[in-house]
Amino acid sequence: MKMDERILCLCMNVGAEAIRHAVEQGAETFEEVCQRTGCARSCSMCADEIKGEIGRTLAARDGRRGGEKN
Numbered sequence: 001m002k003m004d005e006r007i008l009c010l011c012m013n014v015g016a017e018a019i020r021h022a023v024e025q026g027a028e029t030f031e032e033v034c035q036r037t038g039c040a041r042s043c044s045m046c047a048d049e050i051k052g053e054i055g056r057t058l059a060a061r062d063g064r065r066g067g068e069k070n
């Protein structure tokens, strides 16, 4: 199974896959990802984990885009 089913935000039941999907759909900041997924709306214990996932996804995305940048 390739899908990453890890739940990163237990309070709001938001998984790693949802975080990556939000980033791939254009969310680039923690706040934007929270707005799109509903994550980190309660205890916020998940914030560091989610920020890490956003960073890794952005890095992977930018790596994939290769020479598209100016």
Ligand code: FES
Pocket: 008, 009, 010, 011, 012, 039, 040, 041, 042, 043, 044, 045, 046, 047
């Ligand atoms: S684990 Fe994400 S708000 Fe509590």
